[in-house]
Amino acid sequence: MTDIPTTLADRFGRAISLLFDVGDNVAGAFLRPSTNEKFGDYQLNVAMSLAKSLNQNPRQIAEQITQAADVDDLCEKMEIAGPGFINVTLKADAISQQLDHIASDDRLGVRSSEHPDTVVVDYSSPNVAKQMHVGHLRSTVIGDCICRVLNFAGHKVNRQNHIGDWGTQFGMLIEYLDGAEQADAQQIGDLEAVYREAKKHFDAAPDFAERARLRVVALQANDLETREIWQRIVDQSKSHFKATYSRLGVLLADTDIRGESFYNDRLPQLVELFGSAGLLVESHGAQCIFPEGFYDRDDKPLPLIIRKSDGGFPYAATDLAALWFRIQELHADRIVYLVDTRQKQHFEMVFTALRSHPQWVKADVRLEHVMFGTVLGPDRKPFKTREGGIVKLDKLLEEAEHRAAEVIDKKNPQLSVEERTEIAHAVGIGALKYADLSSDRIKDYVFDWQRMLALNGNTAPYLQNAYVRIRSIFRKAASQDGHVGAVVQISHPAERALGIKILQLPAVIESVADSLEPHRLCTYLYDLASLFHQFYEKCPVLGCNDESLQASRLVLCDIVARTLKRGLNLLGIEVVERM
């Protein structure tokens, strides 16, 4: 069953293409939920722009559209207003009918894409031998949400965790661990400390530094012993990542890890690829690609260096190799990179470089740098600990749960310790993730525990609380599943507003799947929860005398609860039964 806004847009589109010589897809772009309820439920803003191209009176065009459109089954009335707005009021019956359908639909009226893409999503990408920190939060949280939304929209998602498991720093790590019989399990357990110690040796002892450099060579040459130590370091880090992902509720698994080391063997081929295409230029001893349109300080062409003058391969080479692999072997239709805004130019250069050969990337393959801003502290500077250090992710998650537990305890002191712990996990982690997802990702955002944990405003706890209130109703209701057989009635403006909002979910999912902007889903869920609260105040459910109306309201509650649960799930956030 097609959702009402889509049906409406199709019907108007058909009418417009019959009346005028324009494409039939214009209506979809111009049909909007009304900005103000006195303008009806939806508004079609197409007449004014048609008037321009057709050189006709917009109100007359609007008149023709309303007469030609076959929408009587859906529309109560259509009014032409202002310069040529067509204000559409839906029939209550049509809304009810669609809600009845949604009541028994797991997907809440959202259809799976008719043209599924294979989408590679590159996100999180922490570094081996270092702890994950606040800098990894946004990539991980936003990337995971995007994967969930794309998957729900019907696309085939291929997660890629491009971890930093290769590079010269491994030379000193391996040498240090091998050097003084210190490679026992405990040492390796705290790789961060090992890293610091190794770095100290590297800087202070020239002979150690030299051996470390030799280790890099040995690692490259697949020396068995060196390789074995490296593998232990990587495995140790992987288990740390896994634990953090699990606590964060992120879907990334070991099988999604394909780190820099994976591409190591492919780098010479990559150089050859560009070389044989005549796209490689040697400059200052380095092998360079000069993508069109990029300039350095001196206004000279800016290179993408894929082989350094010392023979090493910098990250541009690895990124190109990964991109090539994803196109050639993962058969991606769309590749998205969750990396902060600072690397915008880098990705533009990488994409331009690969597209500079017309056969390498098909024109309809989408390469997207999904960029995001920085997490700021209260001083509007990058978020740091009080001491000015880097905020470790594990510490942050712990604090989120701890602070959530305090909030829960105040709100509902009767809860058992076990239950409170469980709820605090869902609420704390949810609040943290939601804060990250709910504002436009391209902007920096200010980190504020109090605000993100508030039960008021656009926060995860507010949405979770709306869900909890509905679940509470069902616990007290005679019937546990309100959606069996009941027909939705629109008897109150609050029910109508809620119903109209529910119909908009498919459009929201589509828009997030296209724009990769999770905050649109957050805004939608917040609007939905607010409308639910208004409904909750004005429309008693269990206290309603009319039996069929009560059943109807239970259905509405059930739909809202499932929409909140699904929506939060797409954001990577759990719901709880009480809080």
Next chain:
RNA sequence: GCCCUCGUAGCUCAGCUGGAUAGAGCGGCGGUCUUCUAAACCGCAGGUCACAGGUUCGAAUCCUGUCGGGGGUACCA
């Protein structure tokens, strides 16, 4: 210098890719619990959408310029 990006209420943010009188939350003032979870809900106050031009029926949104914040600009990633 050049390029990118952001600038909306005292604070934190939305504003659906150009639509009607720019919306929320916090903070301030006031109201609603014998009734489904009141950390909820309702109302009031609060705006030169950084600034100046331009495009057109119509601009917070698009184009140009200026100012301000952040970032990038050849072998770190």
